[in-house]
Amino acid sequence: MEQINFLNIEYFFLLIYNFFTGSKGAELPVHIYNLWITYAKISTLIVLFLLSVSIYSYIKLRGIRYKEKKFYKEVLVKESAEKVRDSRWDHVEQLVLSDNENDWRQAVIEADVMLDEMLKNMGYAGDTLGERLKSIEGSDFETLNDAWEAHKIRNQIAHAGSDYHFDRRTAQHAINLFRNVFRANYVI
Numbered sequence: 001m002e003q004i005n006f007l008n009i010e011y012f013f014l015l016i017y018n019f020f021t022g023s024k025g026a027e028l029p030v031h032i033y034n035l036w037i038t039y040a041k042i043s044t045l046i047v048l049f050l051l052s053v054s055i056y057s058y059i060k061l062r063g064i065r066y067k068e069k070k071f072y073k074e075v076l077v078k079e080s081a082e083k084v085r086d087s088r089w090d091h092v093e094q095l096v097l098s099d100n101e102n103d104w105r106q107a108v109i110e111a112d113v114m115l116d117e118m119l120k121n122m123g124y125a126g127d128t129l130g131e132r133l134k135s136i137e138g139s140d141f142e143t144l145n146d147a148w149e150a151h152k153i154r155n156q157i158a159h160a161g162s163d164y165h166f167d168r169r170t171a172q173h174a175i176n177l178f179r180n181v182f183r184a185n186y187v188i
Contacts (some may be wrong), residue, residue, distance in 0.1 A: 001160060026087070027034055030086075070140075075123055076121060078163065088114055089114070089182070091110065092107045103169065104166060104171035105172060107175060108157055108175065112150070114178070115151070115178060115181060115182075116129040118185060118187055119133070120132070127179075143184040146177040146178075147177070150181065
């Protein structure tokens with residue numbers, strides 16, 4: 001057996017360099033080169049597959065989180081509504097059936113307070129009911145327009161006072177709008 005009495009480090013690094021750059025200056029055995037190409041192709045396919053699985057999983061997870069958030073929001077609203085519903089909403093409906101205009105005003109204002117509490121319990125941000133309504137996305141709250149319209153009637157009552165012409169029909173319309181909002185959100 002022949003002994004090696006020198007080591008050419010430069011030649012060793014040249015082989016490594018040529019291997020990674022694909023240069024044919026230092027010939028590698030063909031089977032090693034073909035093995036490397038096959039490895040690169042398989043690795044690329046595996047990475048693409050794992051990337052696809054990751055994207056698919058992320059999309060599905062977002063969908064699950066959205067449904068879960070919606071479900072728990074409905075549960076919270078139902079629980080808070082059960083505590084408040086009976087006495088307060090019944091009182092509002094009794095007030096609107098009265099013949100007294102001041103009772104109608106009080107019914108609309110009380111329903112507006114209930115709407116504000118409902119939105120607070122649902123976790124919408126804002127210092128006032130108007131700010132909370134602005135923070136709601138239409139896709140999350142199907143009766144958002146009814147809530148806005150009812151709140152505007154309440155604002156007219158509150159800001160104009162006795163100068164605001166308020167009749168039974170307007171009062172019943174406002175209460176019906178509040179009723180739509182509360183039913184859609186399981187308050188009544």
